[in-house]
Amino acid sequence: MDGKADGRKNSRPAGIGTGYLSLMMIFVTLCLTALAALSFSAARNEKKFSARSADYTAEYYAADLEAKRTLAEIDSIVSGCSDYRDFMMLAELDEVSGAEYEILHDGLAVSWKTPINDRQNILCRIKFSAGEFEILSWRTVSSGETEEAPLGVWLGE
Amino acid sequence: MKSPIKSVPAGGRLNLFFMEMIIVLLFFGIASAVILNAFAASDRLSRESGWLERMSFCAQSAAEVFSATGSLSETAEELFGLTVSDSDEVVVPLDEGCVYSPESAALLMTMTVSEDKTEGLMEMHIVFTDGNDESGETLYEVRSGAYLPPKRAVNGIGR
Amino acid sequence: MNGPGSKRLAETVSSAASMTLFLIFSMCCLIIITVAASAYGRISGNYDNTFNSAAAVRYITNKIRASGETEVISESELLLRDDGYVTVIYHSEGAVWERLYPEGESPVASGGERMFSAEKLLIEESEGAVRVTAEDGGSSFTAYCRGSLS
Numbered sequence: 001m002d003g004k005a006d007g008r009k010n011s012r013p014a015g016i017g018t019g020y021l022s023l024m025m026i027f028v029t030l031c032l033t034a035l036a037a038l039s040f041s042a043a044r045n046e047k048k049f050s051a052r053s054a055d056y057t058a059e060y061y062a063a064d065l066e067a068k069r070t071l072a073e074i075d076s077i078v079s080g081c082s083d084y085r086d087f088m089m090l091a092e093l094d095e096v097s098g099a100e101y102e103i104l105h106d107g108l109a110v111s112w113k114t115p116i117n118d119r120q121n122i123l124c125r126i127k128f129s130a131g132e133f134e135i136l137s138w139r140t141v142s143s144g145e146t147e148e149a150p151l152g153v154w155l156g157e
Numbered sequence: 158m159k160s161p162i163k164s165v166p167a168g169g170r171l172n173l174f175f176m177e178m179i180i181v182l183l184f185f186g187i188a189s190a191v192i193l194n195a196f197a198a199s200d201r202l203s204r205e206s207g208w209l210e211r212m213s214f215c216a217q218s219a220a221e222v223f224s225a226t227g228s229l230s231e232t233a234e235e236l237f238g239l240t241v242s243d244s245d246e247v248v249v250p251l252d253e254g255c256v257y258s259p260e261s262a263a264l265l266m267t268m269t270v271s272e273d274k275t276e277g278l279m280e281m282h283i284v285f286t287d288g289n290d291e292s293g294e295t296l297y298e299v300r301s302g303a304y305l306p307p308k309r310a311v312n313g314i315g316r
Numbered sequence: 317m318n319g320p321g322s323k324r325l326a327e328t329v330s331s332a333a334s335m336t337l338f339l340i341f342s343m344c345c346l347i348i349i350t351v352a353a354s355a356y357g358r359i360s361g362n363y364d365n366t367f368n369s370a371a372a373v374r375y376i377t378n379k380i381r382a383s384g385e386t387e388v389i390s391e392s393e394l395l396l397r398d399d400g401y402v403t404v405i406y407h408s409e410g411a412v413w414e415r416l417y418p419e420g421e422s423p424v425a426s427g428g429e430r431m432f433s434a435e436k437l438l439i440e441e442s443e444g445a446v447r448v449t450a451e452d453g454g455s456s457f458t459a460y461c462r463g464s465l466s
Contacts, residue, residue, distance in 0.1 A: 028345040035352040036195035043202035046363040050206040054213035065302035072275040221460040225444040
C-alpha cells in the first residue's frame with residue numbers, strides 16, 4: 001500500500017499536461033485567422049464599392065463638363081444667327097460631333113449625347129428660340145435605353 | 158500500462174511544458190504578427206473607403222453648386238460657410254468627415270477655377286490631398302464645369 | 317536542504333507556476349479573441365452603415381439625374397416625373413421607400429418597395445439644386461444634385 005502511494009506521489013501530474021497549450025494555440029489562431037479574413041473581406045468590399053462610386057462621380061462630371069463644352073460650342077454657333085434656317089449656321093452645326101438638330105416652327109432644337117462610360121450617356125436637348133436657349137433635357141440615360149423603357153410601374157395594391 | 162508522459166519524472170514534464178510553451182509562444186507571436194497586419198490593413202482600407210466616399214460626395218456637391226452658380230466664392234459659402242474674396246483658387250481644410258475644420262486638417266480640398274477656351278465656359282478642378290502628408294499626393298480629383306452664356310442670362314442653365 | 321520535503325515544495329511551486337502561466341496564456345487568448353471580434357464587428361458595422369446611407373444618397377441623386385422633372389414635396393418626400401410614369405421616393409419606418417405610378421394617377425407616399433434602411437432622410441432645395449442627406453447608424457452623407465425643379 002505504502003509503496004503504491006509513494007509511486008503515485010512520484011508520477012503525480014505536475015501542472016498542465018503536454019498538448020493543451022498547442023491545442024489552445026491552434027484554436028485561437030484559427031479564430032483570429034477567420035476574423036481577420038472576414039474583416040479584410042468586408043473592408044475590401046467597402047473599398048471596392050466606394051472606389052466604384054467615386055470613379056462614377058468623376059466620370060459623370062467629366063462627361064458633364066464635356067456636354068457643357070458642346071453646349072457652349074453650339075451656343076456660339078447659333079446665338080450669332082437670327083435665322084434658324086440659315087444654311088451656313090446649320091452646316092456649322094453639322095460639324096459639331098454628335099449634335100442633331102431639328103427645325104421647329106418656333107425655333108431650333110438641338111440634341112446630343114455625351115458618354116459617361118460604356119453603359120451611360122448624358123442626353124442633352126436644348127431649344128433655341130428668340131435668341132435665347134432653354135434646356136429641355138439634361139439627363140443620364142443608359143446606352144441601350146429605348147424610348148419606351150419597361151419599368152415596374154405600380155398598378156395598384 | 159503507463160503512458161510515456163506519465164512515466165517522465167515530474168521535473169522532466171515541467172521542462173516539456175516550458176519547452177512547449179516557448180514553441181507555442183514563438184509560433185503564436187509569428188501568427189499574431191501576420192493576423193495583426195491583416196487587421197491593420199482592414200482598418201486602413203475601411204477608413205480610406207469612408208474618406209473616399211465622403212470626398213466624392215463633397216466633390217459632387219461642390220461641382221453641382223458651382224455648376225448652378227458659376228462662382229467659386231458662392232460655392233465655398235454654400236458648402237462650408239466660408240467667405241472668400243474673388244479668386245481662382247480656394248483651399249479648404251477638412252476633417253475626416255469632410256467638414257470644414259481650420260484647426261485639424263486631415264484633408265485639404267483645393268478648388269481651382271480656370272476659363273476654358275470656349276467663351277462662357279469655366280472649368281473647376283477639385284483636388285483632395287492628405288492634410289498630414291507633405292508630398293501632397295492626390296487622393297481624389299474631379300473636373301467639373303459651369304457654362305454661363307456670355308451674352309445673355311438664361312434660366313435653367315443649372316441643368 | 318535537499319530532502320524529500322524541499323523537493324516536494326519545488327515541485328508544487330513549479331506546478332503552480334506552470335498553472336499560472338497557462339492561465340495567463342488563456343486569459344491573453346481570450347482578450348485577443350475579444351479584441352479581434354470587436355475589431356471585426358466595428359469594420360463590418362462601419363461597412364453596413366456606410367453602405368446604407370451612402371447608397372441611399374447615391375441612389376436618390378442618380379434618380380434625380382435620370383428624371384425629367386423633380387419636385388420636393390416635403391423634407392422626406394420627393395417626386396420624380398418622367399415620360400409615362402411618376403416615382404415617389406419617401407422615408408418611412410426607418411427606411412427609404414420607392415413607389416412608381418403610371419402618369420395621371422395621384423401619387424401617394426405609402427407602400428411600394430423598401431430600398432435602403434436609413435434612420436433619417438432629409439430632402440431640401442438649395443441654390444437651385446436638391447440637397448439630399450441620409451443618416452444611418454451614426455453615419456451621415458449629404459450631396460447636392462441639380463434637377464429640373466418645378
